[in-house]
Amino acid sequence: MQNVLVYIIIALGLSIVINIFLKKIGISQIIGYILTGTLIAYGFDLHKASHSHALEMAGEFGIVFLMFTIGLEISLAKMGSMKREIFANGFLQVGLTTVVTYLLAHYIFALGPKSSIIIALAFSLSSTAIVLTYLKSSKEIYTPYGQNATGILIFQDIAVIPILILISFLSKEGDQKIFVILWHTLLSVSVVIAVMFTFGKRVVAWLLHFSSSSEVDELFMGSVLFIVMASSLFAYYMGFTYSLGAFVAGMIIAETKYHHKVESDIAPFKDILLGTFFVVVGMKIDIFLFLDNIGLIIGLFLLIFIIKSLLMFLVLRLSSSSATSLKTALFLSQVGEFSFVIFALAASGHIIDEQLASLLVLIVIFSMIVTPFFVPFINAITTRLIKEKDIVTDMSALKGRENHVVVCGYSVVGKFVTQYLEELDVPYVIIDNSNKHVQEALEEGREAYLGDASKTAILQALHIEKAAAIIVTLDNIAKKRLICEAVLNHSRNANLIVKVVSLEEKEKLSDLKITNIVDGKVEVARVLVERMLTCQLKYR
Template structure:
């Protein structure tokens, strides 16, 4: 078994290093790794083990949790039209059309057709948002439309998973199952809502006072797994509980730090899930149906693009509508999740399932190449000029650019912030003392709670677009970690660091930071200047 684990890690690492050169997402590398392992070690039977599936499912749990973190009620209200109008229409119309095709053209059973249609209506949130953030298009008009639709698609995953659970139950009537599900949902949601409203914030407040990262991470894992287990106990999926837990924490001061701490767990376990997907690919079935795949895939992609284009064309110009539609052409990772759960509950025929999984994977491979050249593609069909409008993001941090990032909001940080405010400049501060953060928030100061040594926290304040970074913390041990993280993200851009003594300046010299100010030197110089004035 150890040999298989080592080979798996080696294969995934080498494959993803190669695929990254072509901007192909790591998901594809994990799926390919699973296929290599399955055929190399003849493990097709082993992947059906209950233990491995439980571990893989928790990758989806953590993905749903981090998505829940983005679903603060305030953000949804600000984007209500994009999310609940365009997003809802896109999912329902696309799902209905694909379900109709599956049932009437390919004679697939009704329940299976509904699941297939719903899964293919979803696009890849992970790939699309990552690429849009990297190229800055998330701040364009079409980026807003895409983001809104993706948000609703993520919400739609929950009822789709519930639908799969309902379809798999055969010993109860539909009406009794609906009533039971509704009652359980009300009890679960009310319980988690009360916990989130009255217990989460005080609990994290006590945890943050320990200044222990291990205890903080452990408490987050406790909440995620506890909420997941509670949802499962009420007959729902683990993912539903994790999603609600994410929404609860999104309303607290701890969102950014929690997100940074959970990303490694999410990505690792999600990788395991996609490895299990790859292990189930049967190439003999795929090759037998390769012409079906090559014929049906372009038709489904064009149909999805056309539906989204027509929906958005009523609300915006043709170029924005077309760019949005092409951006969302692919089928996403949650399609794979839905198909995997459907296989396990015998709701989709294995041969049909293999064809569907291959189509999803191929569309995901195509996505980076399409989005990289989307303006050129749209130019072939639209003669309207490139849109220049940008929108105000629902998250205040996302709209910041050419701002100053303060790391440390102690006495020195507060004084610096006052000077910045006098100049009417934008800034945002990162502080790991929750009392200071709460005090600043009461005064409407732009201060977030987080560990600035973690790159995810730095990225959440758009540090790459900042005009300068000012680091003023008293903890010498963390100073080097923070400076290293800042340098990795900003290369040689302006970074001003305050150190307490010359030894700390020497330790940071290898990072080639633009400005290192020794506190004792500046204090001595100021005191000497005052002395000679007398």
């Protein structure tokens, strides 16, 4: 017991030091945990301990909490608003990549059908942790390629669940045909989801309401942990992975008003347990295997990179411009962290040979180490390869423009704003980061440009400092705040008018020196009372 505590303390301290260093050079903390596991395994000869059932269970629950937090972000409403990005682009990307990779693995590399399908599915996934972290920090997540990448990653995260379930069935069902296994998988998972979204949803809603009304943080946190663990065990006892139950529980909570609090409260547990999982992965790495096969590993990585980029570009080109398609494809060209889970489970279930699984894990690790160094140059690479513009990005026509109104966003409210401005004969210009919205405005004869209004270069091109007003009509509070911060940083005296839809949104913007915040509900109430008074006057 004492030795175990010593190993845990050393691993904790080592991971902190390594991740602090890696953070400074822009490498994901996932790599830090993997390196920690490798150093611990070789430093204390713990390769056998990496196969400990207790340690593997602790690591697996890191994936459970990760899938729970992903479920929190994938509410049914969000999935409905991003149907094309998630279901069309995501399905085509995963499907085509899986088919092509399967054919290569089975017919070119002569692997068995079960091994080939698992490898193909694993390589079709990209790194949610690395890509979304970069897109959020660079504020590119709201660009067209950022939205495309986010949608595809969401579909990939959803696809992880049936993949993990498929592995569990492949491990148990012997020599049954793959179509029979797929049919059993689909039928069984439908039953579990139906039960959880009916009976389970009522229990979760009641428990969260009861614990939050007690105003005791420990009870609320305990309720969340109970929901995650109970849902995971329910799925496990039904013959599936723990992750399925956790993922569905996250989706259920995402439909409640508690999802933001739950997400923030659960983050420390998720990160610690997820770190444990990657430490265990690191303990299984064979350094000598990497050195002996370094040429093969790099070659296979490049092959995967080219296949994924090309297929994704072709899929996205059906609905997006060449530049947007290429950027998205390059962002998602690597292999993701869930491949570790897939290969680990497949090896333990004797679907893939352990030596082959070790080699595949090394390919994934190499991919994830390279990616953080590669993604900052994607925009420059795309600009060199593709000269076209996404729709209207040339803002040279705005040179010398002044006393104009800049309308940020051309959705429903933005359209009404431009109509009223036209009635008042006020000059305006529309800026939106959606190809669809800009195209609609252009077709309606309005001056519109494609761009992210939170970028300094865009604000300079729009001559914000000379504008009569900047009207922000977007619905997304995160986007609104980014734009407001950028506008005020660029021009402190800007006449900034922002639409909000709730007191919560108003509170989130209260620390900014916004000229006028218009609360949609308050304005509707005011108009209703004015109309009531008008009716009374006419009646009299």
